[in-house]
Amino acid sequence: MLRVRGLGSSVRRGAGVWTGPAVSLRRMIDPRLLTDEPETTAAALARRGVDADALVRLRDLDTARRGAIAALDAARAEQKAASKAIGQRPPEEREAAIAEAAVLKERVATLEAARDAAEAAHRDAFARIPNLPHPDAPDGDEGDGVVVRTVGERPALDGEPHDHVALLEGADALDLARGAKVSGSRFAYLKGEGALLELALVRYAVDVAQAHGHVPVVPPVLVREPAMYGTGFLPTDEQQLFATRDDELxxxxxxxxxxxxxxxxxxxxxxxxxxxxxxxxxxxRREAGAHGKDTRGIFRVHQFEKVELFSLVAPDDGDAEHERILATQLAILEGLGLHARVVDIPVGDLGASAARKFDVEAWIPSQGAYREVTSCSDTTDYQARRLRIRMRVDGGDNTLVHTLNGTALAVQRTIIALVEQHQRADGSVAVPDALVPHLGREVLFAR
RNA sequence: GGAGGCUUCGCCUAGUCUGGUCUAUGGCGCGGGAUUGCUAAUCCCGUUGGGGGCCUGUCCCCCUCGAGGGUUCAAAUCCCUCAGCCUCCGCCA
Structure with missing residues (x-):
C-alpha cells in the first residue's frame, strides 16, 4: 500500500546530454524478481519462451556483479581514508605516505575494471529478457488473438464496395502518383476534402481524448537517442526509423x-x-521488411498523422488505466459510426516492452477483413525503468511509475475505414454526426 | 552561424582564482518536536538522488556539485570534450 504526500512537483533538472551506457537502458525487468520471486518469475517468462536455465545464469551474474561492487567500494573507502590522512600530516611526512597511497590507487583501478566487466555481463544478459506478461494475456503466437469485444454494426453495402483509393482519388482527395513522384512509394498527398478530413479527424479525436482527461500535446518529432532507447525502439527497431544525417536525431x-x-x-x-x-x-516509419505488403493506397505509408494517448500512473492503477484507454479508443470509433473488434494479443506476439496489448481492428469492406486501426499497450514499469521515471513514496523507496499508450486515432487508416464503411452507391460518403461540426459538411465527395 | 556569461543536494545561494580542515555554507520552503500563549512568534532536529553490505541498525560503505573523460596520493576547485540556459550580433517563420 502506497501512502502519498502532498508536496509540490519536483523535477530533476540539468540531465544534460545523455551520454550514459546505452545498452543498460535496453529491455529490462526488475533484477530483484530473480532472487525474491524466482518461481513465479520463471513461470511468467516461460510463457514467452524464456527458459529457466537462462534465469539461473542471470541470477548468478547478478550475484557476481554485487560482489564486485562490494569489493570495489571497500577498496575505495580505504584509499579515500589514506588520501585524507595525507592532508592532515606535516609536509615532511607526506612523501612516504603518498608512495603508500599510490599502491591503493592501483588496486582501485583493477577492481574498477572487474566491476565494469561484471556489470556489462549482467546488463547484456538482462537486455534479452522481455517484460513479464500480464496474467490475463492469452497464450499463443501471432494469429492466436482472442476477440474480446465488437463495436458497431457491419455496414450493409449495395453491390461491390469501392476501395478507399477509388473513393478518394475519384473525388480528387488523394494523389498517390504525385506522392511517389516527389517522395517515393508509400507517400501520398491528401488534398481538398481529403486534407480537410484529416484536420477534422484530428480535432475530433483530440476533443474526445480531452473529455477523457488527456491533455493535448504537440511534441517534438525529432528526438535524440536516449528517448528512442528509453521507449524501446532502439536498438531493436533501428531499421524502422528514419534518422537525420548530420544531427544525430x-x-x-x-x-x-x-x-x-x-x-x-x-x-x-x-x-x-x-x-x-x-x-x-x-x-x-521506414516499413523495412514490409516490401509488397499493403502496397495499394494509404494503409501502410511512411508518413501519417496520429493522435496518441499516453498515461503515466501509480503501479497499482495500470490495469484500470489500460481499460480506460481502450474505452476512450472505442468511444472515438463509435462516434465515427465504425464497426470494429478488439483483439487481446497473445503473449507470443507481444513486443518486448508490453505486458499486454489490445489491437482494435476495423472492418474494411473492400478487403472483407478486419485490419488494425489502433492498439493499446500496458508496458508496466518496463519503459519507466529505462527512462528512470519514478514516483515519490512516503516512508519508503521511490518507485517506478507504470506507462501505457494507445492510439486515439491514426488518420490514414481511419480515413480508409470511414470512407469505405460509410460509402454510398454513387461514391459519396456520409459523414458521421460527431464529425459534422469539425468538417462543416454532412456529405463528402458529393457529385 | 559568431562573441561573451552561466550551470552547486526542492528554490535561491557561499565555496572554484590559491586542490586536502567540503563530512558542501547560509536563507526560503517542507516534515517532526519543544516552549510561550492566541489571527502569531521563537528555538531545536531532519530534509538530493542512486547503489552495495551485514552484526537489519537512531547502522556502515561507495557514487552523485550539468554530463562524460583526464591529471593527482587527493578534484565542486586544475585540464579536455559535450549539453543546456541567458545576453548581444547575424539569419529566419
Missing part, C-alpha cells in the same frame, strides 16, 4: 516517444498522477 514513429521521454529522469509526486496526454504528431 531520429524522426519519431509515434509520439509515444517524446511523450514518454518528457518525464525522463524525473521523480513525480503521487498527487500529480495520473498524467494523461494526447500527442498530436506526424509519424515516420
Amino acid at each position: 531520429y524522426l519519431v514513429g509515434t509520439s509515444e516517444v517524446p511523450l514518454a521521454g518528457m518525464h525522463m529522469d524525473e521523480v513525480l509526486d503521487p498527487s500529480e498522477l495520473p498524467l494523461r496526454y494526447a500527442g498530436i504528431s506526424p509519424c515516420f
Whole structure:
C-alpha cells in the first residue's frame, strides 16, 4: 500500500546530454524478481519462451556483479581514508605516505575494471529478457488473438464496395502518383476534402481524448537517442526509423516517444498522477521488411498523422488505466459510426516492452477483413525503468511509475475505414454526426 | 552561424582564482518536536538522488556539485570534450 504526500512537483533538472551506457537502458525487468520471486518469475517468462536455465545464469551474474561492487567500494573507502590522512600530516611526512597511497590507487583501478566487466555481463544478459506478461494475456503466437469485444454494426453495402483509393482519388482527395513522384512509394498527398478530413479527424479525436482527461500535446518529432532507447525502439527497431544525417536525431514513429521521454529522469509526486496526454504528431516509419505488403493506397505509408494517448500512473492503477484507454479508443470509433473488434494479443506476439496489448481492428469492406486501426499497450514499469521515471513514496523507496499508450486515432487508416464503411452507391460518403461540426459538411465527395 | 556569461543536494545561494580542515555554507520552503500563549512568534532536529553490505541498525560503505573523460596520493576547485540556459550580433517563420 502506497501512502502519498502532498508536496509540490519536483523535477530533476540539468540531465544534460545523455551520454550514459546505452545498452543498460535496453529491455529490462526488475533484477530483484530473480532472487525474491524466482518461481513465479520463471513461470511468467516461460510463457514467452524464456527458459529457466537462462534465469539461473542471470541470477548468478547478478550475484557476481554485487560482489564486485562490494569489493570495489571497500577498496575505495580505504584509499579515500589514506588520501585524507595525507592532508592532515606535516609536509615532511607526506612523501612516504603518498608512495603508500599510490599502491591503493592501483588496486582501485583493477577492481574498477572487474566491476565494469561484471556489470556489462549482467546488463547484456538482462537486455534479452522481455517484460513479464500480464496474467490475463492469452497464450499463443501471432494469429492466436482472442476477440474480446465488437463495436458497431457491419455496414450493409449495395453491390461491390469501392476501395478507399477509388473513393478518394475519384473525388480528387488523394494523389498517390504525385506522392511517389516527389517522395517515393508509400507517400501520398491528401488534398481538398481529403486534407480537410484529416484536420477534422484530428480535432475530433483530440476533443474526445480531452473529455477523457488527456491533455493535448504537440511534441517534438525529432528526438535524440536516449528517448528512442528509453521507449524501446532502439536498438531493436533501428531499421524502422528514419534518422537525420548530420544531427544525430531520429524522426519519431509515434509520439509515444517524446511523450514518454518528457518525464525522463524525473521523480513525480503521487498527487500529480495520473498524467494523461494526447500527442498530436506526424509519424515516420521506414516499413523495412514490409516490401509488397499493403502496397495499394494509404494503409501502410511512411508518413501519417496520429493522435496518441499516453498515461503515466501509480503501479497499482495500470490495469484500470489500460481499460480506460481502450474505452476512450472505442468511444472515438463509435462516434465515427465504425464497426470494429478488439483483439487481446497473445503473449507470443507481444513486443518486448508490453505486458499486454489490445489491437482494435476495423472492418474494411473492400478487403472483407478486419485490419488494425489502433492498439493499446500496458508496458508496466518496463519503459519507466529505462527512462528512470519514478514516483515519490512516503516512508519508503521511490518507485517506478507504470506507462501505457494507445492510439486515439491514426488518420490514414481511419480515413480508409470511414470512407469505405460509410460509402454510398454513387461514391459519396456520409459523414458521421460527431464529425459534422469539425468538417462543416454532412456529405463528402458529393457529385 | 559568431562573441561573451552561466550551470552547486526542492528554490535561491557561499565555496572554484590559491586542490586536502567540503563530512558542501547560509536563507526560503517542507516534515517532526519543544516552549510561550492566541489571527502569531521563537528555538531545536531532519530534509538530493542512486547503489552495495551485514552484526537489519537512531547502522556502515561507495557514487552523485550539468554530463562524460583526464591529471593527482587527493578534484565542486586544475585540464579536455559535450549539453543546456541567458545576453548581444547575424539569419529566419
